[in-house]
Amino acid sequence: MSTPTLEKHSKSLDDLEGDQGHLIKVTFRIRRFNPEVSADATWQDFQMEMDPKERVLDALHKIKWELDGTLTFRRSCAHGICGSDAMRINGKNRLACKTLIKDINPDKPITVEAIKGLTVLKDLVVDMEPFFQAYRDVMPFLITTGNEPTRERRQSAEDRERFDDTTKCILCAACTSSCPVFWNDGQYFGPAAIVNAHRFIFDSRDEGGEQRLEILNDKDGVWRCRTTFNCTDACPRGIEVTKAIQEVKRALITRRF
């Protein structure tokens, strides 16, 4: 079997294991809004001591649990899989649970606000319904004709690879709510819905590609994309969102997919 690995210790592993934890002073500047209290949104600062290796989500929990129980945000898995905690952190869409304090500049106040383009309901919580409606509108399910096979449908590893990237989507809305076209026109399907259409259009087992392409050929469809790449930058799963949108556009022209 392979040899022991202890000689391979890198500095980053030594740093990690030797780290006794040190706290730094950080200011979180959070956009607060609660229509039960006031019709206006305000910025509120929280000064606190955090370990720079902690997540922004840890800081939000610290505020909620120790300083102000009214601070409201969504979260569940806390490691970037469930898609609950997309928010604007220092002006960029990220998941609070995948963003470490050390990876954003903690020397200046860290701003946290709700994602844009969806109605804010309270603090960092937005109305997700328009987002999920756009998703449902692209028929995000396998469409086939004929009789079900007795065993699994065959698919080559290459055909499977063709749409691998877009199967990673966790529907967090980081991409859609980073899109300037979506900010100005809430009717636009938005990147996430197109990503999920892509996932099926390019699946060799699917026979609904034409239908989905027609849906996306709409005036609020794929042609609204202006390739600003905000969505690709925002995706916490590393999906090449803009590329996927371009592939859908190309498929609309060539009708090949």
Added chain:
Amino acid sequence: MKIHKYDTVIVGAGGAGMRAAIESTKRSRTAVLTKLYPTRSHTGAAQGGMAAALANVEEDNWEWHTFDTIKGGDYLVDQDAAEILAKEAIDSVLDLERMGLPFNRTPDGTIDQRRFGGHSRNHGEAPVRRSCYASDRTGHMILQTLYQNCVKEGVEFYNEFYVLDLLLQDVDGVKKAAGVVAYELATGEIHVFQAKAIIFASGGTGKFFKVTSNAHTLTGDGQAAAYRRGLPLEDMEFFQFHPTGIWRMGILLTEGARGEGGILRNKDGERFMEKYAPVMKDLASRDVVSRSIYTEIREGRGCGPDGDHVYLDLTHLPPEQLDAKLPDITEFARTYLGIEPYTDPIPIQPTAHYAMGGVPTNVEGEVLADNTTVVPGLYAAGEVACVSVHGANRLGTNSLLDINVFGRRAGIAAAEYAAKNDFVELPEDPASLVASQVESLRDSTGTERVTELRKALQECMDANVMVFRTEQTIKTAVETIGELRERYKNVSVQDKGKRFNTDLLEAIELGNLLDLAEVMAVSALARKESRGGHYREDYPNRDDVNFMRHTMAYRETDSSGKETIRLDYKPVVQTRYQPMERKY
């Protein structure tokens, strides 16, 4: 208060809930209530795969899978249920593929399979490739595929509705399901859902531990609601500690990493699992591997300055293999630990992962009010339930299987029941319990804080009822939990509003965790043996004479009004496998 009427109501929109919903929506008017959004459930965090003896890549059959499941569960598994699980596994996987799930493929284009802990060829001869997988995000793909098919079927969801109470009614001396009471997060409004059939699919309860792979929202709400209404909880002392959680954080790193060839090493670089499990080595069952890791740590062979972890070594695997088969977990190591798994071993420690116990059901998903009596109209599936297919220790990849097999069964059975039966009349003032609970918490001026009590509970559980237990540690836990339950009566919240009051709901969730932690500790104290995930240092051997039986815990109130837990026991169903000593 609003009243809704549905034939079938499903509580929870994870894998089990949505698998049930796909079936029940076709057959009955169904509503799914979830405290999150459908794709947010923790099914999505499952990584490594779903077991089924497809035999796509090597010889395999469902009988070997049945045996492995029973042995993995240290013979506390109900063998009739395990046989159903293993037999129906094959169609379950094929169903998901036909629904669109993008499994990894073999060169022939069939579903690829890989090795996983405890799954073996011919009754323990060698590891077998039985796990059907989609990269290291199989749970994510199952959750997405099921939600996609719910969209296709037009399943009706009530998102961010917290079910806080179960309504049972006596009808001619029979306790029947009548409905559930839910709290709407957006408005604070209370809703009563009257239903002919109810399925609980509300997930696990891992958040009573500190180091856990579980989501913040896994607070045992379904188990607690059933328990408070007098239904028993089965085998709650059996909790699984997954061997490879990220050091200190508990984030799951799939067993698939070892299935792909990853190796556990101590500070001397030794592949220590060879000592503990000569045949299966790093792929022994999870309870065995977690105990081995802690033995290494206790005997001074742990890594790092404090010797409090070991390594998961993937450095000998080609980077292309890690990129193709384990992209998510290698990314977790980079993001959260700042190390490069191509070249660095990953510091890990066992992490609280899965409740083998829960609300007792039969193989049709019907909930039991005692050892044999069914509660008509009430069903449970997934981690909230105890069928029991996992016994004292669940095998990896058997939970994604469980939610599909028994989610489907419960969905069909509930809808068929709803078609044949009428609504049970709601009790007078059906929302009274929830209304008073919500109001008293919102109005409380008590001095206790949720965060302090929750932290104390989690630290107590990690210290006393984790991988190693003794009479003394469990007694400490029972005592501490009792004190925390007293202090909880004086808890208050800061957010007094109605709109998205997550402060209030965290307080309610803490109440559920405290109730269930107490059941777990009391059940563990009474089980004076070691079996699967329950290891007693003072009773290190399995005792089939006295403890080959399921624990059934009931909440009771004595004549002075004091709450107590009554323990009873239920026989294990044994069909063709006689208990043997468990070796890997």
